[in-house]
Amino acid sequence: MHRDIERVLFSEDAIRARVTELGASITEDLSGQDVVLLALLKGSVIFFADLMRSVSSQIRVDFAWVSSYGDRTESRGTVDLKVFPDEDLGGKTVVVVDDILDTGRTLAAVVERLRQDQGVAAVKTCVLLDKAARRVIDLGADYVGFEVDDVFVVGYGLDHADRYRNLPYIGVLKADCYGGDEAS
Numbered sequence: 001m002h003r004d005i006e007r008v009l010f011s012e013d014a015i016r017a018r019v020t021e022l023g024a025s026i027t028e029d030l031s032g033q034d035v036v037l038l039a040l041l042k043g044s045v046i047f048f049a050d051l052m053r054s055v056s057s058q059i060r061v062d063f064a065w066v067s068s069y070g071d072r073t074e075s076r077g078t079v080d081l082k083v084f085p086d087e088d089l090g091g092k093t094v095v096v097v098d099d100i101l102d103t104g105r106t107l108a109a110v111v112e113r114l115r116q117d118q119g120v121a122a123v124k125t126c127v128l129l130d131k132a133a134r135r136v137i138d139l140g141a142d143y144v145g146f147e148v149d150d151v152f153v154v155g156y157g158l159d160h161a162d163r164y165r166n167l168p169y170i171g172v173l174k175a176d177c178y179g180g181d182e183a184s
């Protein structure tokens with residue numbers, strides 16, 4: 001285990017098993033629809049790569065780059081849609097994929113942006129982790145991997161100051177590693 005990790009919450013095996021289930025649910029629920037899986041960069045990349053291979057129906061993929069700014073481990077509510085797909089999403093069922101649903105601001109901003117796109121047939125949401133205790137906006141995801149308590153987690157794509165994304169498991173970051181003034 002990495003020395004900055006206090007404890008492992010979800011092992012590689014547990015994540016793999018759950019992602020396989022999520023992929024099967026998406027396959028079953030959305031088959032026959034024209035589906036685009038939309039990854040929110042950067043945090044969802046590893047989850048996304050595994051999830052898309054767990055979906056066995058025909059899908060397309062696209063990417064959006066979204067940042068929420070704040071101090072350390074707390075987002076302050078400004079969501080910046082830096083890059084958004086310019087492909088025509090008309091008639092598509094867009095499944096927004098993110099690493100973690102925390103305050104809900106990020107997902108809400110992306111969903112709202114997609115709904116402004118008149119032609120989008122349906123918007124679904126899929127997150128690996130749901131930290132419900134911290135919700136500011138009343139919003140749930142259609143597909144949730146795991147519920148997590150109000151602790152700051154890293155690994156499997158999740159970062160702190162852009163580090164730890166490459167840990168293969170999800171763990172709680174030691175509190176004394178929160179130092180510095182980086183945005184989360």
Ligand code: 5GP
Nearest residue numbers: 043075101102103104105106152153158159
């Ligand atoms: P929200 O907009 O829902 O507050 O936050 C979504 C984003 O905040 C996530 O995509 C993620 O980048 C970041 N975030 C929220 N909680 C955590 C956490 O426990 N660990 C990490 N690494 N990022 C988090």
Ligand code: MG
Nearest residue numbers: 043158159184
């Ligand atoms: Mg982040």
